[in-house]
Amino acid sequence: MRVLKASEYRSMPWKNGGGVTTEITVSPAGAGLDDFDWRISMARVESGGPFSQFAGIDRTLAVLEGEGIVLDLAGRPSATVTKTSAPFAFPADVSTEAALIAGPITDLNVMTRRGRMTHTVQRLHISDPLEIRAGAENTLILSLDGGITISGGLPTHLGALDTLLLGPDDADVLIKPAHDTTLFVIRINGLASGISANH
Structure with missing residues (x-):
């Protein structure tokens, strides 16, 4: 993380x-x-x-x-x-x-x-704590407004436009907003050789 x-x-x-x-x-x-x-x-x-x-x-x-x-x-x-x-x-x-x-x-x-790779992007508006699952090869959480505390291991704080990067072996994290806020959750995964992405 x-x-x-x-x-x-x-x-x-x-x-x-x-x-x-x-x-x-x-x-x-x-x-x-x-x-x-x-x-x-x-x-x-x-x-x-x-x-x-x-x-x-x-x-x-x-x-x-x-x-x-x-x-x-x-x-x-x-x-x-x-x-x-x-x-x-x-x-x-x-x-x-x-x-x-x-x-x-x-x-x-x-x-x-x-x-070679695929991705998804979610826009989330939250006001209450939210658990986000890791598991993708790369999971990124971008905080638009800041005021975010991440629980999962040592507490981590995200300011405006900071991004949390999780690997495939990281634990799920709990997002705790100090106020109504917007997050972008980006998941990126690799493809097996020879398999093309379907978008």
């Missing part, structure tokens, strides 16, 4: 150079934008325009701050993603244009390499 502090996240240019992304964590450690197995990041989107494309990558996007964004994927219906909608999963190698609903947003991006 490890806490990733928001103050220690790494910032870098978007792949297409159109903005800045804040990398929460990546695997393998130190991987670049073209050779990761999985990557979790945040980005401030100031204006509409094309999304960076990532060959062979599946992507899920959720809105952390702002009114939301409309995604227009080539050959697919447009999708509206807001702070209250479910995280939106789509292939990152399909041409995608974005339009802001009303001003800038901050988004959460989870990306895994197709055929």
Whole structure:
């Protein structure tokens, strides 16, 4: 069990150079934008325009701050993603244009390499203690607002945008919020060789 502090996240240019992304964590450690197995990041989107494309990558996007964004994927219906909608999963190698609903947003991006890894992303609004099961190869809990105490071993505190990383052998944890809060629970698993992801 490890806490990733928001103050220690790494910032870098978007792949297409159109903005800045804040990398929460990546695997393998130190991987670049073209050779990761999985990557979790945040980005401030100031204006509409094309999304960076990532060959062979599946992507899920959720809105952390702002009114939301409309995604227009080539050959697919447009999708509206807001702070209250479910995280939106789509292939990152399909041409995608974005339009802001009303001003800038901050988004959460989870990306895994197709055929090698799979992922799920849940948005949870909680006001009472909640047990979260580990068991995935990687389970990550991002606290949007902070004020979270984690019970499971030594007590651990999460501030705003801090992330708890659990491995497959870690025990389940009890999340205790100091106030109404939003969590994102990300589960990442590997695939057996030769088995492709179904999204």
